[in-house]
Amino acid sequence: MPELPEVEVVRRGLEQWVSGRTITSVEVRHARAIRRHLAGPADFADRLIGRTFGPAHRRGKYLWLPVEDTGTSVLGHLGMSGQLLVQPAGAPEEPHLRIRVQFTDTRTPEAGGLGGTELRFVDQRTFGGLSLHTQVPGEPDGLPDAIAHIARDPLDPVFDEDAFHAALRRRRTTVxxxxxxxxLISGVGNIYADEALWRSKLHYERPTATVTRPRSVELLGHIRDVLNEALAVGGTSFDSLYVNVNGESGYFDRSLDAYGREDEPCRRCGTPIRRRPWMNRSSYYCPRCQRPPVRRALPRRA
DNA sequence: ACAACGCCCTGAGGGC
DNA sequence: TGCCCTCAGGGCGTTG
Incomplete structure (x- = not known):
């Protein structure tokens, strides 16, 4: 469920509440939560204790914190149901608490400090996790090598629009x-893909090879718009699973035009929105505004 | 090399 | 009431 806007909300929370703090203890409660850290839980903890987190960064749905003076970064992914929460150390344990990180600072929030709070990774479905990786040399932000293959996201100032269009046309797949x-492009998941396609009046099964340059420019514009609009209201929450570091939900679900609106009228033309099974999930679209691609007739055999 | 599929996982909700 | 089935779906390893 967390896509780029939701992850960015969490990144901002980490920047405010976790960056600059020095770690005293790391408790891994569920091994699956650090399965991408191949050296295991003890190694993960050993490498962090006594170290200090740098600024929080994000690419697509991944976020990371450089660990100062180590050439490594802690990488995080929320998966379907992951949460990174900053909680008072004495707060009751969440049912799906997977990792707990405590810090040295003792100055309380009332005294203008961050002391007395800890970082918790909570994850019901365990698709998410934390791990520690070597930084890619020459990358200024400490990009973990494990995500060097992840494309830049459309809100990244360095995102290459020309390269995106060229790659789209080269693919033999659907949009x-x-x-x-x-x-190819990071940060977009099922919800915002359906929203951007609805805004672009594009059917989800349109072959990428038929998307013209003006259409891909328009699509990219709608992707950026919908991501920015969601970010402005704190992201989308269908249930209580997605929250910011303070446990609060966003409000964008009230603004969705397609996703989750089966049988409700299209906000452009009034036609009931359809839901179709698609790759073990769902696609929501307006059957009138988003016409399916016309299949070219096969050449008639003699 | 590229495209597509299967699997991982748990809780909510529906049907009977 | 309780059981079983389906659904939610991101990313990666495997298969085609």
Missing amino acids: KRALLDQS
Whole structure:
């Protein structure tokens, strides 16, 4: 569920509440939560204790914190249901608490400090996790090598629009598959893909090879718009699973035009929105505004 | 090399 | 009431 806007909200929370703090203890409660850290839980903790977190960064749905003076970064992914929460150390444990990180600072929030709070990774479905990786040399932000293959996201100032269009045309696939391919464009998931396609009046099964340059420019514009609008209201929450570091939900679900609106009228033309099974999930679209691609007739055999 | 599929996982909700 | 089935779906390893 967390896509780029939701992850960015969490990144900002980490920047405010976790960056600059020095770690005293790391408790891994569920091994699956650090499965991408191949050296295991003890190694993960050993490498962090006594170290200090740098600024929080994000690419697509991944976020990371450089660990100062180590050439490594802690990488995080929320998966379907992951949460990074900053909680008072004495707060009751969440049912799906997976990792707990405590810090040295003792100055309380009332005294203008951050002391007395800890970082918790909570994850019901365990698709997410934390791990520690070597930084890619020459990358200024400490990009973890494990995500060097992840494309820049459309809100990144360095995102290459020309390269995106060229890659889209080169692919032999359909447009929604391409939007969800994080090596082509990152940060877009099922919700915002459906929203951007609805705004672009594009059917999810349109072959990428038929998307013209003006259409891909328009699509990219709608992707940026919908991501920015969601970010401005704190992201989308369908249930209580997605929250910021303070446990609060966003409000963008009230603004969705397609996703989750099966049988409700299209906000452009009134036609009931349809839901179709698609790659073990769902695609929501307006059957009138988003016409399916016309299949070219096969050449008639003699 | 590229495209597509299967699997990982748990809780909510529906049907009977 | 309780059980079983389906659904939610991001990313990666495997298969085609």
